[in-house]
Amino acid sequence: MDKIIECVPNFSEGKDKQTIEAIADAIAATPGCRLLDVDSGKSTNRTVYTFVADSDCVVEGALAAARVAREKIDMRRHHGEHPRMGALDVCPFIPVAGVTMDECVEISKRFGKRLADEFGVPVYLYEASATLQYRRKLPQIRKGQYEIIPKRIVQEKWKPDFGPARFVPEWGATVTGARFFFIAYNVNLLGTPNQAHRIALNLREAGRGPEQPGRLKEVKGMGWYVDDYNLAQVTVNLSNYLVTPPHILFEAVKEEAARLNVAVAGSEIVGVVPLRAILQAAEYYIEKEGLFILDEDQKVRLAVERLGLNSVAPFDPKTKIIEYIVATAPNEPLAGMSVRAFIEEVAGRSIAPGGGSVSAVIAALGAGLDAMVGKLTLGVRRFDAVDADMRALIPPLHEAAHALIPLIDADTDAFADYVAALGLPEHTDEENRFKKAQLQQGLKKAIEVPLSIMTLGDKVWDAMMGVTQYGNIASRSDLEVGARALEVGIWGAYRTVVNNMGEINDPEYRKKIMEKADAIRVRAVENCQKILDILEKRPV
Incomplete structure (x- = not known):
C-alpha cells in the first residue's frame, strides 16, 4: 500500500452487538480496506472503527459502513453519554504515509458528497476541510447535539456543505473532514x-x-x-x-x-x-x-x-x-532473487533484465562496499581519531546502497511499459496518435529510471572519498572495487539513457536530460580516479 489513509468513523451505536459487527464486516469486506480496531462503549452508546486503505478504496469502505448504519441505526431512539448528532456522527480521513493533507481534504469532500447524494442526509465539513472558520472544530458544529438540528439546519449560517438543509430524524447529520493523526x-x-x-x-x-x-x-x-x-x-x-x-x-x-x-x-x-x-x-x-x-x-x-x-x-x-x-512484501522479483538466479535471468534468452538493471546492481554494490569499510573502521580503537568522520560518512553510503535496490526492478518495469506500447493498435489516426504518445511516455520512463541510478550514485562520491582517506587501509582492495563499481554502474546507466534517447522527439527534453547525464558521467570518471590516486599514496 503506497498511500496509507486512516479513516476513523464514529457511529452512534455501542450496545447492539449485531449492528456493531455488521458495520465492522462491511468495512472488512471492502476491497483494499484493512480493519484495525473496533472500540465500543455501552455507556457512551458509541463505536469507533479504525481502518486503513489507499486513496481509491478508503471512501468505498466508509460508504459501505454508512449503508449499514442507514439501515440499522435510528437516532430517534438513541441515548448515550457521548456528544452526538448523527448515526454516522463523524468520519475523519487522516494522512499516514505517502499522502498529503490536501489529498485527504479532497477525499473527505468526495465522501461527503457521495454520502449526501446516496442517502439524502446533511453533511458538514470540519478541520482541514472546513469551508467556514466558525464551524471548523467538531464541538462548534455539534453544539446542542442531535436535538438542536431541526432549529439550526434551517439557518443560513448552518446550511450543510452537502445534502439537504432539512432535518432527517432517523439519521441526524454527519461531520467529515481531514485532520492530523491523533x-x-x-x-x-x-x-x-x-x-x-x-x-x-x-x-x-x-x-x-x-x-x-x-x-x-x-x-x-x-x-x-x-x-x-x-x-x-x-x-x-x-x-x-x-x-x-x-x-x-x-x-x-x-x-x-x-x-x-x-x-x-x-x-x-x-x-x-x-x-x-x-x-x-x-x-x-x-x-x-x-x-x-x-x-x-x-x-x-x-x-x-x-x-x-x-x-x-x-x-x-x-x-x-x-x-x-499493512506492510506487504515489496514487488521486487529481480531484487528478491538469489545472486545465482539473477545472473541466470540476465544470461537468459530475454531482452530484460538488461543493462539498466545490471547497472543498478553494480552501483549499489559500489556504495555498499564503501559503507562496509566505514562500518569496519567505526568503533575500532586504533581508529578512534576518525570516529566522528566515519559517523558522518557512512550514512549516505548506506542509504544509497539501499535506495538503489528498488531501481533494479524499476528499470526492467520501465522497459516493459515501452514494449507494451509497441503492441498498441494503429489502425486509425486517433489510435496512431495515442500509440506515439504512449511510446514517448514509455521511453521517458526508461530514461528517467537509469538517470535516477546515476543521480543516486553521484551523491555519494564525497562520502566515498572520505572513507578512502580515513577508512581502514587494510580494506584497500574493497575501496578500489567500490570506486570502480560505482563508476561502472553510473557509466552503464548513462549508456542506457543515451540508447533510449534516440527516439525521443522533444528537443528541449533531450537537451535537459543529456546535460545532466553528461555532467554526472564526467564527475564519475574524475572522482573514481581521485580515489584510486589517494589509495595509491596511502601507506599500508
Whole structure:
C-alpha cells in the first residue's frame, strides 16, 4: 500500500452487538480496506472503527459502513453519554504515509458528497476541510447535539456543505473532514492522580485557562489513576504529532515530575501509531546521546526502550505501527532473487533484465562496499581519531546502497511499459496518435529510471572519498572495487539513457536530460580516479 489513509468513523451505536459487527464486516469486506480496531462503549452508546486503505478504496469502505448504519441505526431512539448528532456522527480521513493533507481534504469532500447524494442526509465539513472558520472544530458544529438540528439546519449560517438543509430524524447529520493523526499517549507516574493532573495542566495547550496556557501546543490532557496498573498517568491526545510528538511530551513530563520528586515509569501508546512518530523519537535520542544507528529496526527498538513503551503492556511494532500492520512484501522479483538466479535471468534468452538493471546492481554494490569499510573502521580503537568522520560518512553510503535496490526492478518495469506500447493498435489516426504518445511516455520512463541510478550514485562520491582517506587501509582492495563499481554502474546507466534517447522527439527534453547525464558521467570518471590516486599514496 503506497498511500496509507486512516479513516476513523464514529457511529452512534455501542450496545447492539449485531449492528456493531455488521458495520465492522462491511468495512472488512471492502476491497483494499484493512480493519484495525473496533472500540465500543455501552455507556457512551458509541463505536469507533479504525481502518486503513489507499486513496481509491478508503471512501468505498466508509460508504459501505454508512449503508449499514442507514439501515440499522435510528437516532430517534438513541441515548448515550457521548456528544452526538448523527448515526454516522463523524468520519475523519487522516494522512499516514505517502499522502498529503490536501489529498485527504479532497477525499473527505468526495465522501461527503457521495454520502449526501446516496442517502439524502446533511453533511458538514470540519478541520482541514472546513469551508467556514466558525464551524471548523467538531464541538462548534455539534453544539446542542442531535436535538438542536431541526432549529439550526434551517439557518443560513448552518446550511450543510452537502445534502439537504432539512432535518432527517432517523439519521441526524454527519461531520467529515481531514485532520492530523491523533496519538493517544499516556505517561506513567509513581505518584498520585493529583500530581499527574498538575503536570497535565502545566503541559496541555489549554493549560489552566486563558491566563495560564500550557507549555505544549496541540496537546489535550488530564491526570488520572489507573487501578489496573497501580499507578497514575498523564493521559493526553496529541492532536498533531508533527508539532508535539510523543518524545517531546515524555521529556516534558519527566521535567515536571522531577520538580515534584515523582518518578516516571515509562509510557504507553493507546491504539496504533505512525512509524514517523517512532522514528522521530529515535532520531531525538540518537542526537541527544551521540549514538550511531542506521537500521530502522534498531531505531524502533531504541524509541521503545527510551520511552518505556513496554512498561504496562508489550509494545509489538508489528501490531502497533500502522505501516508494519499493512506492510506487504515489496514487488521486487529481480531484487528478491538469489545472486545465482539473477545472473541466470540476465544470461537468459530475454531482452530484460538488461543493462539498466545490471547497472543498478553494480552501483549499489559500489556504495555498499564503501559503507562496509566505514562500518569496519567505526568503533575500532586504533581508529578512534576518525570516529566522528566515519559517523558522518557512512550514512549516505548506506542509504544509497539501499535506495538503489528498488531501481533494479524499476528499470526492467520501465522497459516493459515501452514494449507494451509497441503492441498498441494503429489502425486509425486517433489510435496512431495515442500509440506515439504512449511510446514517448514509455521511453521517458526508461530514461528517467537509469538517470535516477546515476543521480543516486553521484551523491555519494564525497562520502566515498572520505572513507578512502580515513577508512581502514587494510580494506584497500574493497575501496578500489567500490570506486570502480560505482563508476561502472553510473557509466552503464548513462549508456542506457543515451540508447533510449534516440527516439525521443522533444528537443528541449533531450537537451535537459543529456546535460545532466553528461555532467554526472564526467564527475564519475574524475572522482573514481581521485580515489584510486589517494589509495595509491596511502601507506599500508
